[in-house]
Amino acid sequence: MARKPLVYTLLTLISLLMLAPLLMTAFTSLKPAEELVSPPWVPPLAPTFQHFISTWVDANFDTYFLNSVIISTVDALVMIVIASAAAYALTFLKFPGKPIIYALLLAGLMIPPTAIILPLYVTEQRLGLLNTHLGVIVADLALAVPIFIFLMSAYFRRIPKELRDAARVDGATEIQVYWRVILPISTPAIITTGLLEFLWSWNDLLLRLLFLTQDNLRTLTVGMLFFQGTQTRDISGLTSAAMIMAIPIIIIFIIFQRHFVQGMTQGAVK
């Protein structure tokens, strides 16, 4: 038992090291100009929200933030519906050609989005989707939907078949069974899907950088990229921008922590 203190010291040290970059960013974003000379690990003596206000208003981060919220929310909600519907068909319905659908979706698990941006850009251009939020949303959904269909199917398979059969015998249509019987008991899978899709959407840069060239449509990720390109010396601006990006996601994480960790592990191990 003499080893316990050693373990705690080690864990505390590593945890601090892991959090240090974010803590220093938070400290610096709150420091008034005259305190910027102090080392970044020293907390602000007279914290100010001035930099947050100027980044939010002057650097258009209010617009970027709103755009990010819109895209990520729609992504998450639509993903829940389309992934669960497809998983319902694959788990509960009998129809010819099922193996082909499975094979198609399995291929989708292996496609790295980075590698297909050129044809994707041309597709979006042809459909007139460039510089629309819809264009980003449909691409987000398409690239991640296979993962969530498999995640949902894994959950649905644990639901007793009798539950669905009983509802069918009572005269419910497939859509009623899906919406009134299966979805209400699938809350954990729904939350995981919504959270992960929201997170991935919130964090993505590449698709948004390509598809959204008008400043008023840009998301936080693209806004941050250009902001840091032009304001390389504005440490207060950069750190407050990073915090505007990080804070909402940390709050959501702390509320739903269990779902995040489980979901990301399942997505990896299963």
Add this chain to the structure above:
Amino acid sequence: MAATSRRWSPGRRKRQAWLTAGLFLLPAIALYLVFAFIPTIEVFEYSLTRWDGISPNREWVGLGNYDRLFGDRIFWEAFFNTVEWTAIIVVINVGLGVVLAAVLARKIKGRIFFQTCMFIPVIQAPITTAIIWRWMYQPNGAINEGLSAIGLGFLTTPWLGDLTTALPALAIAHSWSTLGLSIVIFLAGLQAVDDELYDAAKIDGATPIQAFWYITLPALRPVTAVVFVLTATAAFKAFDLIWGTTQGGPIRATEILATYMYKRGVLENNYGYGSAVAVALLVIVTLAMAVYLYMQARRDD
């Protein structure tokens, strides 16, 4: 009567089954085909052409782009940079991940708290990681100031401006933002290990290090493969972090396949050649993922 018999005819039922299933599958499958599957096939097609992405006619050049690719010194530089970058990240995430998971798996108070601390970087956007670490790596940034403060001032260097340190420095930043996930996956694997094994080892007089070496590590072998492949593929296709910091520089010290593809394809409007680079990236990542999914399927059986 005719209507009733038609409703129950096998053909009609089959069509009905198709219709219902189709209704459920259509939104997901249609989106997937148009915005993921077909573009994946098209990237191969593009790679056989010369095209600026605008003009109506694409010039067919056969394997010309690949011929050029194999002789392209910068492509190979980007390729080996990608391999080095991936290797550093895998070594850190697997090595440190196993050790930290083994420590966290012990029944200690505050386990969840420590796990949360290590997981918070995982949920950060790569562009946030880019901004934070670029700032910390500046000549007068947190890393150099910290080194000076603990008497290691001789180690200070302009991390991202130096040809030899830029790539490893960014790899460390990438590992910072992914290590937590590796730890959690290892932890999931450790739950399968029977606690009695450790108790028995203790009674036999084994040291914690011996227990780690002879019980923990062998038990983790399957999960290690998972972490290895997931970490490697994530690193191989990374773009945001490098684009948000060095954009491939200084000179080409941090040029990786994704940034090289972006420069050739998007910035220079060279859709054919950019796609050839993309195909190289696609084939490597897809093969790794295919092997991984095969292993998973075999383990599940």
